[in-house]
Amino acid sequence: MILASSPHFSSPVTSRRLMANVLIALAPVTLFGIYLYGFPALLTIVVSVAAALASDAGFRLLIGQKPRIDDLSAVVTGLLLALVLPPSTPLWMTALGAIFAIVVAKEFFGGLGANVFNPALIGRAFLIMSFPAAITTWHKPVGFSAPLTDAVTTATPLNIIKLGGTMTDVGKSFIASGVATSTDYNSVLQTLFIGTRAGCIGESSILLILLGGLFLLVTKTMDWRAPISMIVTAFIASWALGMDPVFGTLAGGLIFGAVFMATDYVTAPLTARGKLIFGFGAGLITVLIRKWGGYPEGTSYGILIMNAATPFLNRLIQKKYGYVAPKKGAA
Amino acid sequence: MAIKTFKGGIHPPERKAATTGKVIERIAEPKQVVIPINQHFGAPNKALVQVGDTVKKGQKIADGAAPGPMTVPVHASIAGVVKKIEPRTQSNNLDGPCAIIEANGTDERDFMPPLDAFSCTKEEALTRIREAGLVGMGGAGFPVHVKLNPPPNKPIDIVIANGAECEPYLTIDEATMIEFPHLVVEGLAIVMKIVGVSRGVIGLENNKVRALGALEKAIAEHNHGMDISVQLLKTKYPQGGEKMLITAITGKEVPSGGLPMDVGVVVQNVGTLKAIAEAFIEGKPLIERGFTVTGGACKTPKDIIAPIGTVLAEIPDSEVNIDETRVVKTIFGGPMMGVAVPHMNIPIQKNTSGIVLMTAEEYGRDTDEEGPCIRCGRCIRACACRLSPVIMNNALNAGELEQAAKIGLLDCIECGACTYVCPAHIQLVQRFRVGKQLLRNKRASQPKANA
Numbered sequence: 001m002i003l004a005s006s007p008h009f010s011s012p013v014t015s016r017r018l019m020a021n022v023l024i025a026l027a028p029v030t031l032f033g034i035y036l037y038g039f040p041a042l043l044t045i046v047v048s049v050a051a052a053l054a055s056d057a058g059f060r061l062l063i064g065q066k067p068r069i070d071d072l073s074a075v076v077t078g079l080l081l082a083l084v085l086p087p088s089t090p091l092w093m094t095a096l097g098a099i100f101a102i103v104v105a106k107e108f109f110g111g112l113g114a115n116v117f118n119p120a121l122i123g124r125a126f127l128i129m130s131f132p133a134a135i136t137t138w139h140k141p142v143g144f145s146a147p148l149t150d151a152v153t154t155a156t157p158l159n160i161i162k163l164g165g166t167m168t169d170v171g172k173s174f175i176a177s178g179v180a181t182s183t184d185y186n187s188v189l190q191t192l193f194i195g196t197r198a199g200c201i202g203e204s205s206i207l208l209i210l211l212g213g214l215f216l217l218v219t220k221t222m223d224w225r226a227p228i229s230m231i232v233t234a235f236i237a238s239w240a241l242g243m244d245p246v247f248g249t250l251a252g253g254l255i256f257g258a259v260f261m262a263t264d265y266v267t268a269p270l271t272a273r274g275k276l277i278f279g280f281g282a283g284l285i286t287v288l289i290r291k292w293g294g295y296p297e298g299t300s301y302g303i304l305i306m307n308a309a310t311p312f313l314n315r316l317i318q319k320k321y322g323y324v325a326p327k328k329g330a331a
Numbered sequence: 332m333a334i335k336t337f338k339g340g341i342h343p344p345e346r347k348a349a350t351t352g353k354v355i356e357r358i359a360e361p362k363q364v365v366i367p368i369n370q371h372f373g374a375p376n377k378a379l380v381q382v383g384d385t386v387k388k389g390q391k392i393a394d395g396a397a398p399g400p401m402t403v404p405v406h407a408s409i410a411g412v413v414k415k416i417e418p419r420t421q422s423n424n425l426d427g428p429c430a431i432i433e434a435n436g437t438d439e440r441d442f443m444p445p446l447d448a449f450s451c452t453k454e455e456a457l458t459r460i461r462e463a464g465l466v467g468m469g470g471a472g473f474p475v476h477v478k479l480n481p482p483p484n485k486p487i488d489i490v491i492a493n494g495a496e497c498e499p500y501l502t503i504d505e506a507t508m509i510e511f512p513h514l515v516v517e518g519l520a521i522v523m524k525i526v527g528v529s530r531g532v533i534g535l536e537n538n539k540v541r542a543l544g545a546l547e548k549a550i551a552e553h554n555h556g557m558d559i560s561v562q563l564l565k566t567k568y569p570q571g572g573e574k575m576l577i578t579a580i581t582g583k584e585v586p587s588g589g590l591p592m593d594v595g596v597v598v599q600n601v602g603t604l605k606a607i608a609e610a611f612i613e614g615k616p617l618i619e620r621g622f623t624v625t626g627g628a629c630k631t632p633k634d635i636i637a638p639i640g641t642v643l644a645e646i647p648d649s650e651v652n653i654d655e656t657r658v659v660k661t662i663f664g665g666p667m668m669g670v671a672v673p674h675m676n677i678p679i680q681k682n683t684s685g686i687v688l689m690t691a692e693e694y695g696r697d698t699d700e701e702g703p704c705i706r707c708g709r710c711i712r713a714c715a716c717r718l719s720p721v722i723m724n725n726a727l728n729a730g731e732l733e734q735a736a737k738i739g740l741l742d743c744i745e746c747g748a749c750t751y752v753c754p755a756h757i758q759l760v761q762r763f764r765v766g767k768q769l770l771r772n773k774r775a776s777q778p779k780a781n782a
Contacts, residue, residue, distance in 0.1 A: 002659050002694070003424075003673055005761050007747035008666040008687070009343070009695055015705050015754040071702065113703035113755075223708070265707040270721060314722065320739040321574065321716040322587040 018265075019072035021221040025212035026079055026260065032208050033201035037087035038144040041201045045082040047091045051098035052078025059107045073112050077101055080120035080260060083202025084253060084300065085127070087139040088153070093131055097123040117307045118267045121300045138198040140177045154198045157251040162296035167247065173198075192250035203256040213259040226268055227258035229279025230286075230302075234258075237287040254286060257299035267307045274313035281306040334537055336565035337575040339715040341748045343499050343568055343667065345538060346693075349632035350502045350625050352541075355510055357636045358650045360434065364408050364640030365678040367421045368393040368428045371466045372473045373401030378430060384413045387441035389616050391462075392430050403474045404464050407432055408618035408638035410439045422663035422677050423670055429678065432640070443614035448521040449555060456525050456611075463610035464617040464681070469493060469571070469600035470664055472682040475607065478599070479525050481592040487526045488595040491580055492519045492604055494535040494542070495564055495571030498665025501685040503623045504601050506634045508535065508542035511605050512549035514612075518604030520555045521611055526597055531559040533601070534576050536566040568667060569746040573598050575715050587742050602684070617681055626688035628657040637679050643686060644675035653688055660689040667747045702755035710749035710759055716742050720749035720759045727766045732773060740766055 033041045056074035057067040069075075078098050085094060101123030109115040128135045140154045154177060155163075157170045171183025179196040180187055191197060195205025203209075216222040231249060238248035249255065262268055262282055269278050282302040289298025368376050377396040380386060386407040395402030411434040418426040446459050461476040481487060492515065496504040508515055519531045533546055543561060550559045564570050564579050574585045576598060583594040591598055599607075602621060609615045618639055625632035630652040637646070643661075653675070662669040663683055710720035718739040726735040740763060749759040 001661060001671070001673060003671050004660075004699065005764070006662075006664075006666070006668050006670065007751050007760070008660055008662050008669065008671060008689065009693065010750065010756060011341075011343070011752045011754070012695060013709075013752070013754050014756075015702050015707075018705070018707065018754055073705075111703060113705045265705045270706055270708040270711055270719065317719045317722060317738060318711075318717045320587065320718055320742050321578075322584045322589065322742065324586045324588070 015073075016071050018221055019076050021216060021219050022076050022260070023072065023079065025215045025221070026076075026083065026202070028208040028211055029083060029202040029205055029256070030079065032195065032205050033083065033087070035143060036141040036196065036204065037139050037201060038142065040139060041087040043091055044085055044087055044089055044094050044201060045079065047094045048082035048085070048098045049075055049078035051095040052081070052102050055099040055102040056107070059103050060111070063107075065111075068112065071112065074102060077106070077119045077123075081123045083260075084120060084124050084200045084256070086135060086137060086199075087201050088137055089127070090134055093127055093134060097127040100126045113266055115266055116310070117304055118261055118264050121261060121304050124300055125304060140198060141179055141196050141204070142177070156198050156296065157192065157247075158290070158296040161247070161251075162290075167244070170251075189246060189250060192247070200253060200256075203253040206250050206255050209255050209259050216259070216263070222259075222263040223272075223275055225272060225275035226262040226279040226282075229276045230258040230262050230283040231255065231279075233280045233283030234287050237284050238290075241287060241291050243287070243291065248287070248290065252290075252297045253299040254283075257282070257286075257303055261300070261303045262306075267310060269310050269313040269316075271314060271316050271318060273316045273318070274310070277313055277316070278306050278310065281309060332561075332563050334563045334565050335579040336567055336570065337578045337715055339713060339717065339748075340567040340569060340575070341713045341752055342566075343751060345566070346499045346625075347502050347505075347538070350623055350634055351505070353506070353633050355503075355506050355621055355634045355636055356650070358641070358646060360409055360638060361641050361645055363411075363414075363431060363433050363642070363645065364638055365419055365429045365431050365642050366392065366405060366408060366640035367419075367678060367680055368405060368416075368430060370405055370472060370639075370681045371401075371403040372471060373403070373477075374399050376402060376405060378416050378428065380413050380416075380430065382413050382416060385435065386411065386413060386432060387439040389618055390441040391464075391616075400477055401474060403461060403466050403476075404616075406464050406616040406618050408640050409434050410437045411435045420673070420677060422672060422680050422683055424672060429640075442616070443610075445614050446611050448524055448611045453525055453527075456521070459610060460525075460607065462616070463606070465603065465606055465610060466617070466681050467600060468602040468606065468620060468682055468684065470668065470682050470684055472680075475599070475603060478597060479522060481526070481597070485592040486595055487528050487592060487597050488530065489581060489597075490519060490523045490526060490528055490531045491576060491596060491598045492531065492533040492601050493571055493573070493576055493598050494533055494539065494601040495576055496539065497536060497566075497568045497571040498667050498669075498685070499568075500625050500687050501623045501665050502625075503621045503634045503684060505535075505539045505542055507602055507605055507621055508533075508539070509545050512542070512545040513553055514605040514608040515601045516546065516549040516553040516559060517612070518606070518608035519559060519599075520553060520557060521607055522597065522599055522604065523557055523559075524555070529557050531557060532580055533559070533561045534564050534580055535561065536570055537563045538566040568748060569715055569744070572715060572744050572746055574744060587739075620679070620681065620683065622679065622683050623685035624651050624688075625685065626658075626662075627690035627693045628654045628688040630654055639679060639681055641679045642675075643677055643679070657690045658688050659691045659694050660687075662687040662689060667751065668745065696756065699756065701757050704755055704757055707754060709752040709754065713748040713752045715746060715748065716744060718743060720763070723766075724757065724759050724762055727762050732766065732770045735766055736770055740770060743767070
């Protein structure tokens with residue numbers, strides 16, 4: 001008979017189950033990305049996940065620890081990295097990014113649960129710094145119909161605006177890609193919401209990201225605070241700085257980052273207040289980078305910078321039940 | 332009726348269906364009982380009988396070794412002969428002195444005379460409660476006469492009957508409220524009379540709404556002119572925790588380090604109230620109790636009444652049939668806060684609310700290995716005391732006892748909700764129990780800096 005102390009049974013929701021929930025939530029955007037960008041996207045995803053799994057198992061064997069790939073966390077990291085890369089990223093770079101994400105950003109810090117920064121975003125940031133040209137080459141959303149050549153590259157909507165373009169210019173680029181027929185403002189927003197545009201593999205379809213987010217909320221896998229706080233902050237800040245807040249919310253990786261990156265358990269705060277502040281900071285930094293930074297997009301840095309603040313935000317614990325304020329003058 | 336509750340908490344599977352709605356069965360008197368000499372929270376008892384003595388049912392066999400309020404006597408639960416007084420394993424997994432009484436086939440009784448709680452003095456009533464051996468029957472075993480005698484600077488304005496029964500599997504409180512509502516209400520009225528309040532509330536989770544009709548009828552007949560009502564509570568663990576119950580019903584929070592009386596509340600379990608009523612009406616000491624015997628490995632799940640000291644293994648199969656090949660855990664109490672015992676030669680005690688015979692499927696885990704904390708924060712959301720278990724655990728792992736205390740270690744009610752929800756199977760509440768003990772030891776060994 002088992003003689004453990006109470007409680008004597010436990011919730012069926014295990015770490016592995018939570019990771020599986022994230023994978024299920026990512027499935028629609030993953031499939032849509034493959035549909036949209038064809039073989040380059042498919043290969044990027046396969047290589048990233050495979051490299052993440054292999055480096056996770058390999059590194060742990062090297063340091064004499066039991067491999068933990070069955071907890072699915074390396075699959076999540078590999079998939080998330082692929083989804084925030086342009087579809088045409090050279091495959092060896094993708095693999096390098098995944099290895100960097102797992103080994104440097106996660107295992108060097110002590111493995112699952114001990115890392116400070118979001119591994120997938122570190123992988124992306126590493127690639128952007130190392131290979132700025134390749135990681136800012138954008139593939140037209142032409143599905144499996146086009147050959148793998150440079151001829152199908154285009155600019156992302158945020159790129160166009162960053163370089164001084166207007167919404168009409170964004171509309172024109174959509175028409176050139178064959179995904180829209182009008183440069184009308186609402187038509188542009190609609191295309192952005194559906195997601196048939198150039199961008200990272202998983203970030204384009206707001207509709208499917210929200211669908212995944214809804215699944216995570218319903219299954220109580222994620223908390224609403226950080227993503228909502230991040231999106232609302234970015235919206236208000238964009239508006240306050242004279243940018244189109246609706247466009248800013250729908251274009252770029254804001255929604256993807258808010259739903260899938262700002263909710264990473266390990267690197268986001270534990271407490272309710274901490275999550276709200278985390279989202280606020282990440283949203284604000286995103287917009288500041290978009291407005292004044294050198295990059296058209298700031299979501300990943302917004303989240304990474306707030307990752308660094310997480311240990312401090314974890315000090316914002318709620319007042320315990322029956323809290324009694326210490327008496328003044330007491331030692 | 333508005334359904335009240337507290338913030339936080341969890342929803343474990345209830346698993347009460349196997350025994351819900353069954354009539355409480357009284358088992359045949361066993362041939363032998365093993366009665367622990369100490370069954371209360373407080374100072375130790377000493378045996379009043381010797382090996383060879385003949386005792387009557389209800390005769391006092393143990394009482395406080397030294398004078399003091401924190402002791403409660405123990406009574407013989409059957410008539411017979413004291414065969415041995417020796418250490419036996421008790422339901423808390425510790426060996427303690429037990430009187431082993433063998434039945435002599437008579438039914439000779441040594442009960443007290445009936446006492447009218449509404450005409451006797453408070454002192455007489457409190458003496459009766461102590462002499463009847465009454466302790467909290469929900470699990471803690473706290474002396475009832477101490478709880479009902481708060482110091483004069485702590486005025487009480489409400490008595491709450493705890494019928495929440497939030498532990499999965501257990502149904503004895505619900506069955507007691509359905510079958511003995513008059514005794515529960517009578518007991519509540521007696522307690523209200525003793526502590527001098529006019530408002531009493533019976534709190535039960537809304538999965539026990541079946542008991543509502545019986546209770547309301549009993550209230551109409553036995554209220555002794557006082558304001559007694561029933562409050563439905565949300566079915567959520569740990570709704571029956573004293574602090575959570577008080578907050579749900581009164582909206583007040585028991586201050587950190589304080590007791591329910593600090594917010595003017597006395598809480599008693601409904602089973603205890605029934606026993607209080609019997610101690611006055613029949614003069615019967617606490618020599619038997621109702622409890623649930625259930626779990627997947629129990630072929631005859633039901634609520635039963637058995638003499639205190641009945642040994643689980645000695646209950647005949649015709650009454651409680653256990654599939655011993657399937658038992659992986661034998662739990663005295665409920666699955667959230669009960670104690671897993673090593674074998675079935677364990678006696679029923681005053682605080683045994685249930686026995687759960689759990690199968691591997693019910694246990695549900697394929698591994699007990701702790702995984703790494705993924706910092707999901709589920710333990711924080713589960714905590715009914717608004718603590719941050721993960722942060723306390725980190726502090727304890729780092730050996731920072733005082734830091735853990737600062738963020739609430741001593742406020743933990745050890746309900747186990749954090750461990751239940753932890754997706755990495757980290758033994759949070761288990762560490763908190765150890766941590767509390769370490770902290771108390773450390774503080775006890777240090778002279779106070781500014782005493």
